[in-house]
Amino acid sequence: MEYKEAKGKFIQTWGSLGTLWGINKAMAQIHALLLISPEPLSMEDVMEELHISRGNTSMNLRQLIDWGIVYKTSKAGERKEYFTSEKDVNELARQIARERSRREIQPTLKVLKEVSTIEDDGTAQTKEFIKQTKALHELADTADSILNRVVNQESNWLTKTFMKLLK
Amino acid sequence: MEYKEAKGKFIQTWGSLGTLWGINKAMAQIHALLLISPEPLSMEDVMEELHISRGNTSMNLRQLIDWGIVYKTSKAGERKEYFTSEKDVNELARQIARERSRREIQPTLKVLKEVSTIEDDGTAQTKEFIKQTKALHELADTADSILNRVVNQESNWLTKTFMKLLK
DNA sequence: TCAAACTTTCAAAAAATATTGAAAGTTTAA
DNA sequence: TTAAACTTTCAATATTTTTTGAAAGTTTGA
DSSP, X not given: OOHXXXXXXXXXXXHHHHHHTTOOHHHHHHHHHHHHOSSOEEHHHHXXXXXXXXXXXXXXXXXXXXXXXXXXXXXXXXXXXXXXXXXXXXXXXXXXXXXXXXXXXHHHHHHHHXXXXXXXXXXXXXXXXXXHHHHHHHHHHHHHHHHXXXXXXXXXXXHHHHHHXXX | OOHHHHHHHHHHHHHHHHHHTTOOHHHHHHHHHHHHOSSOEEHHHXXXXXXXXXXXXXXXXXHHHHTTSEEEEEOTTOOSXXXXXXXXXHHHHHHHHHHHIIIIIHHHHHHHHHHHTSOOOXXXXXXXXXXXXXXXXXXXXXXXXXXXXXXXXXXXXXXXXXHHHHO
């Protein structure tokens, strides 16, 4: 397999994986492209490589920037903007963990806390509801704490933790 | 807030969270409903509670069974099938971890390994490609190992691990 | 200030995904 | 073996999500 084929396969795979985890394909593919590009790319570059429209490229680049995993850069003497991805995959993991916690887990925890504190009227259904939503709250809380560990520790925490667990 | 409102809110929230993580809404909602139901429910029950069609209910229940988090049961003397969710949320986490690893992470690892072993022709783009896909492979491998730890350990591993990390 | 170079916005269109419901299939009690 | 009770399938439909592309907006050098 030569470079071009491998590149296509990688971008394709990253796009599909994204879809499975609730990230739109174009966004995941743009990210993949920037991740393996030795130089920052312009919007034009991205459009051409992935065959997507200007509007689509613009919107998804913005989202990637909002997620904190793609940066705008400028080249001296050029008006055009260039884009580059966070290259350190550990930092990438940290940032994604941070955002998923903030955007998704925290609001879910809030709702779970709210609904799990309804008054126990003694019926089986209420008892079960309280029991299960409390258990889910605890699980989500644990998951969130782990995500926050990823966020707050040095960037190779993941690897270190794994090593520790193996012992 | 009384039971009915809390129940609706919980099912709604679980459905939305599912969507964000790439799980279809009906499937997540059926799961939520079974999780808090003290008794197994029939297909009819699920259809009525969630206002979804027979076909939709049938297909999503099957998927939940494929994921290993919903079980078929029978009531003595009844021909109808009843469904119940895995009630232990730690076991639930284990099962989801197991399936996501098998279905999504493993195939991704395979592709990453494949594309990261192209021949280094000395160009900057090839060097960057190899470097980044190798780094991603390592990250995915670590994540997968952690998922597998979740899968293989006793069901309260998650909580225990978190406690250990706090020390 | 102008206008070229570039980016963003957003309504419309396309594509992907989920849902329906009725027909076909299956199971079981009598 | 039949037929009622129940489940599954799947083509058609609806809904949601993504994508397009052209117009509007912005920035900057002269």
